[in-house]
Amino acid sequence: MSKTKQEPLVDRLLLEKLERLTLRWQKSFPGLIGGHNPSRFAGSGMEFLDHRNFHAGDDLRAVNWRAFMRLDKLFLKMFQIEPRVPVRLLLDVSKSMTTGTPSKFLYARRLAAAMSFVGLVKHDTIAIQPFSGELHDSFTAGGGRHRFMPTADFLSELEPADRASDFMAVSKAFIGKYVQRGLLIVVSDFLDDQDSLKPLQYLADFGHELQLVQVYAPEDRTPPWKGELDLEDAETGQHLELSFDEDALAQYTAAFDAYTESIQRLAMRNNGRFSSIPTTMPVEEAIFGPIVASKGIA
Amino acid sequence: MFLLNLSFAEFAALFSVISAGVFALYLFDRSRRRQTVATLRFWKPAEFPVQMNQRRKVQQPLSLILQILGIALLLLAIAQLKWGSRERNMRDHVLILDTSAWMGAQGSQGGILMQEAKGLALAWLKSVPSDDRVMVLRADAAATPATRFERNKQTVERAIRESQPAASALQLGQALRFASEFQKLHSESSGEIVYAGAARMGDVDVATVPANLRVLPVDGPSDNVGLRRMGLRRSSTDPEAWDIFVSVKNYSSSPRAVPIGLQFAGSPAGTRTLQLKPDAEMEATFTYRTRANGIVEAKLLASDPFPQDDRAVLEIPQQKQLRIAVYTNEPELLRPVLSANPNMVATFQAPAAYQPDPADTDLMILDRFAPPQAPKHDTLWIEPPAAQSPVPVSGQKAAAKLTRWTEDELLGAGLRTKDLEIEQSVTYRPAGTDIVIAESDGAALIVARPGAVKNVVIGFHPIKTRMRYELATPLLFANTIRWMEPESFRRWQLNGGHVGSVAVKTEGKVDPSAVRVMDEQGAPVPFTMADGEVRFFTNQPGNIRVMTGDRDYSYSLTVPEVGDRVWEIPQKVRRGIPARPVVGASSTDLWYWLALAGLAVLATEWFLYGRHRMRVRTATVSTMPPIATDGARKAS
Numbered sequence: 028m029s030k031t032k033q034e035p036l037v038d039r040l041l042l043e044k045l046e047r048l049t050l051r052w053q054k055s056f057p058g059l060i061g062g063h064n065p066s067r068f069a070g071s072g073m074e075f076l077d078h079r080n081f082h083a084g085d086d087l088r089a090v091n092w093r094a095f096m097r098l099d100k101l102f103l104k105m106f107q108i109e110p111r112v113p114v115r116l117l118l119d120v121s122k123s124m125t126t127g128t129p130s131k132f133l134y135a136r137r138l139a140a141a142m143s144f145v146g147l148v149k150h151d152t153i154a155i156q157p158f159s160g161e162l163h164d165s166f167t168a169g170g171g172r173h174r175f176m177p178t179a180d181f182l183s184e185l186e187p188a189d190r191a192s193d194f195m196a197v198s199k200a201f202i203g204k205y206v207q208r209g210l211l212i213v214v215s216d217f218l219d220d221q222d223s224l225k226p227l228q229y230l231a232d233f234g235h236e237l238q239l240v241q242v243y244a245p246e247d248r249t250p251p252w253k254g255e256l257d258l259e260d261a262e263t264g265q266h267l268e269l270s271f272d273e274d275a276l277a278q279y280t281a282a283f284d285a286y287t288e289s290i291q292r293l294a295m296r297n298n299g300r301f302s303s304i305p306t307t308m309p310v311e312e313a314i315f316g317p318i319v320a321s322k323g324i325a
Numbered sequence: 326m327f328l329l330n331l332s333f334a335e336f337a338a339l340f341s342v343i344s345a346g347v348f349a350l351y352l353f354d355r356s357r358r359r360q361t362v363a364t365l366r367f368w369k370p371a372e373f374p375v376q377m378n379q380r381r382k383v384q385q386p387l388s389l390i391l392q393i394l395g396i397a398l399l400l401l402a403i404a405q406l407k408w409g410s411r412e413r414n415m416r417d418h419v420l421i422l423d424t425s426a427w428m429g430a431q432g433s434q435g436g437i438l439m440q441e442a443k444g445l446a447l448a449w450l451k452s453v454p455s456d457d458r459v460m461v462l463r464a465d466a467a468a469t470p471a472t473r474f475e476r477n478k479q480t481v482e483r484a485i486r487e488s489q490p491a492a493s494a495l496q497l498g499q500a501l502r503f504a505s506e507f508q509k510l511h512s513e514s515s516g517e518i519v520y521a522g523a524a525r526m527g528d529v530d531v532a533t534v535p536a537n538l539r540v541l542p543v544d545g546p547s548d549n550v551g552l553r554r555m556g557l558r559r560s561s562t563d564p565e566a567w568d569i570f571v572s573v574k575n576y577s578s579s580p581r582a583v584p585i586g587l588q589f590a591g592s593p594a595g596t597r598t599l600q601l602k603p604d605a606e607m608e609a610t611f612t613y614r615t616r617a618n619g620i621v622e623a624k625l626l627a628s629d630p631f632p633q634d635d636r637a638v639l640e641i642p643q644q645k646q647l648r649i650a651v652y653t654n655e656p657e658l659l660r661p662v663l664s665a666n667p668n669m670v671a672t673f674q675a676p677a678a679y680q681p682d683p684a685d686t687d688l689m690i691l692d693r694f695a696p697p698q699a700p701k702h703d704t705l706w707i708e709p710p711a712a713q714s715p716v717p718v719s720g721q722k723a724a725a726k727l728t729r730w731t732e733d734e735l736l737g738a739g740l741r742t743k744d745l746e747i748e749q750s751v752t753y754r755p756a757g758t759d760i761v762i763a764e765s766d767g768a769a770l771i772v773a774r775p776g777a778v779k780n781v782v783i784g785f786h787p788i789k790t791r792m793r794y795e796l797a798t799p800l801l802f803a804n805t806i807r808w809m810e811p812e813s814f815r816r817w818q819l820n821g822g823h824v825g826s827v828a829v830k831t832e833g834k835v836d837p838s839a840v841r842v843m844d845e846q847g848a849p850v851p852f853t854m855a856d857g858e859v860r861f862f863t864n865q866p867g868n869i870r871v872m873t874g875d876r877d878y879s880y881s882l883t884v885p886e887v888g889d890r891v892w893e894i895p896q897k898v899r900r901g902i903p904a905r906p907v908v909g910a911s912s913t914d915l916w917y918w919l920a921l922a923g924l925a926v927l928a929t930e931w932f933l934y935g936r937h938r939m940r941v942r943t944a945t946v947s948t949m950p951p952i953a954t955d956g957a958r959k960a961s
Contacts, residue, residue, distance in 0.1 A: 123363035124363075126361055131363075220365065244363075252360055256359075258359075260362065260363075260365045267368055279367050
């Protein structure tokens with residue numbers, strides 16, 4: 028199928044609504060002027076901040092020549108320094124994302140596209156990093172909203188990996204690849220057979236500010252099947268035969284919710300944010316609902 | 326006990342296949358379902374009890390038994406299980422489908438009556454038990470079986486659908502008699518005799534109404550006016566004129582003024598308006614002069630629901646003239662005799678202009694003249710020279726008294742003389758095949774010789790003897806010429822009418838061996854002769870030609886025959902389609918009880934087992950609440 032025939036991940040009406048939003052983070056990262064509050068420091072930037080007297084060695088391009096003509100004194104224009112906190116989006120493309128209806132994989136890409144657009148509108152630089160058992164080829168977008176189309180194309184062309192997710196390996200690789208701390212958005216179902224809490228804690232301890240977005244299909248939380256089941260793990264291929272009834276369903280849902288709460292607690296404990304979104308919820312509703320409510324986007 | 330719709334083998338095979346299917350579906354429904362999930366981590370901790378039962382083991386035997394029992398009961402209902410004897414239950418019905426011409430009339434439902442009758446017949450056929458046999462009888466002027474007693478309903482249905490209105494009127498009494506006789510002779514257990522149609526019939530009444538008669542009545546229109554007959558014959562006073570008569574009948578119960586238009590070769594030839602009383606028939610007469618051949622069409626200029634009988638067509642044949650070449654030195658002698666008949670044209674020439682085969686000549690007359698070459702047309706020789714006479718001369722006879730005229734039907738017709746004496750005549754010696762027309766004391770004076778070229782020899786000149794004052798003289802010429810060229814003197818009578826029985830009243834004494842009745846292709850049509858009438862029957866529209874000697878009757882039987890009256894169905898006769906199949910008293914119909922029992926068993930199974938399964942599935946699929954996280958709670 029050609030690109031032109033593909034349905035856009037985010038429609039135009041939603042993009043117009045997303046223009047007024049901003050990616051939020053709270054931490055001050057070492058070596059960076061961060062946060063979305065205007066910087067107290069002057070420097071190279073677009074927004075005018077103040078005037079000061081000219082000193083030898085200052086950049087002559089910043090001299091206010093109009094003031095010199097009127098007052099016969101040299102004044103230097105100072106501009107507000109814009110934050111340059113790196114934003115990284117870890118997007119789960121493992122096999123577990125292909126299970127369930129509606130598709131978690133498609134839903135996660137739509138969410139990633141919407142959040143990338145929010146960042147691009149505010150001139151944030153966003154690195155989209157797909158992962159499964161390892162880090163895949165990444166894409167870095169920055170420079171404004173007109174760079175959204177390449178971002179959307181990159182997300183549209185993503186294919187699910189034929190590998191199981193391994194959060195620990197991915198966390199180590201991520202820290203090795205991205206030394207600079209910043210905002211880390213993780214879009215995943217967080218459903219793997221290994222423990223994903225420890226790697227997430229490892230990333231938070233390294234200094235990243237976590238924004239965790241859990242995407243799950245309805246059947247992940249409430250399986251619709253009853254009776255004799257032969258279950259196959261989508262990632263590992265392991266089989267499990269069991270008899271499933273309403274009592275078992277209640278136990279299953281309780282276990283799922285407990286796991287979700289443990290991820291949420293981890294995010295909160297590290298001053299991060301957490302959103303759990305079913306794929307039946309429209310993307311617009313997810314952005315303006317759970318994600319805005321968690322203050323990941325404002 | 327027997328199965329009406331299926332044999333036991335068919336039932337067993339069907340039951341086995343369906344039971345096997347149900348059993349397979351049962352095992353499949355309760356088999357372990359394979360599902361792919363994102364992770365097994367939430368399934369393991371729950372420690373759900375794993376069923377160790379084998380997949381192919383029946384876990385709910387009562388459910389399976391109830392399902393199979395329900396299906397068996399429904400299958401028995403479809404197979405129509407009955408108590409009783411199959412042989413005693415089978416019955417033979419006769420379906421009389423009215424295919425008379427009237428069934429082509431427009432009905433009240435937009436289509437023709439035939440379509441309504443077919444619909445009723447098909448509906449009745451559906452109510453007939455499948456074990457019964459049905460014979461389709463198409464009834465118009467004759468009752469024609471379209472099928473034998475047939476158990477295959479598709480064959481019967483096809484025969485019904487292929488039935489079309491014919492051209493004759495319904496003879497219902499005859500059809501009912503035929504159906505009853507046929508049932509008695511060919512059926513062990515008589516069923517119903519079912520009549521479907523409008524019951525407008527040509528016979529007077531139905532003498533005997535069978536006790537097992539059922540009528541599927543079709544309401545026909547009541548305001549029809551139609552042509553009954555049309556006839557043409559040469560005017561007796563004017564040889565170029567045709568007398569045309571048209572007979573019209575008013576079938577409705579109210580008086581009607583009916584205009585009639587006559588056309589010849591597409592041009593108007595006359596109009597009349599008839600004031601017709603209810604149920605009355607009137608005749609309109611036209612006279613039209615023409616010698617040409619062409620189509621004469623009579624048409625009713627009023628619309629009615631049965632337009633087929635509003636038009637009749639006859640073809641006028643060309644009137645052929647007989648061309649006679651007369652070689653004589655005294656043409657004034659023969660001219661009066663030959664100019665009497667307008668159908669004859671005589672040309673008079675001198676013997677020197679003789680040709681043995683002149684053009685445009687049908688007959689030759691040689692007056693006291695012996696040609697050098699024998700003529701190639703039929704020839705009348707008047708007193709030929711003895712040496713060249715076609716019949717050998719035996720001698721001369723003076724004062725020959727005509728003592729005997731021939732008794733031949735044609736040659737001697739009307740020839741009578743009394744004490745007529747011919748002054749001088751040649752006598753002839755006829756051969757064995759020759760016909761002596763006139764003789765005098767055993768001596769042949771006038772001889773006719775048949776053959777490829779016919780010759781008649783007269784031993785004296787009729788105009789130059791005393792015979793010129795006798796009536797026998799023009800008759801002798803007329804008979805001779807008619808014997809030689811009978812076609813030229815054939816009298817035509819053209820009739821238009823409807824198919825069915827036709828009686829032709831002949832004129833005079835007619836030799837039965839000379840009568841011929843032929844259809845358009847020249848094929849003979851069977852006929853009888855009685856009381857001076859030629860009678861024949863045809864149920865196919867077309868032209869029939871009846872030839873009786875010098876008469877030629879042409880019948881154009883293209884007008885559809887409409888019955889005179891509608892049969893009043895007696896009160897005791899059953900009407901309409903039975904609500905429930907009519908089954909013989911020797912069996913009891915169980916199918917509806919079996920169907921109810923089957924549905925009850927399946928409902929019980931669903932109540933005990935299926936309902937629970939369905940509720941669980943629908944509930945788990947429809948309820949997918951989002952997880953209650955802090956963010957989600959705030960958003961909501």
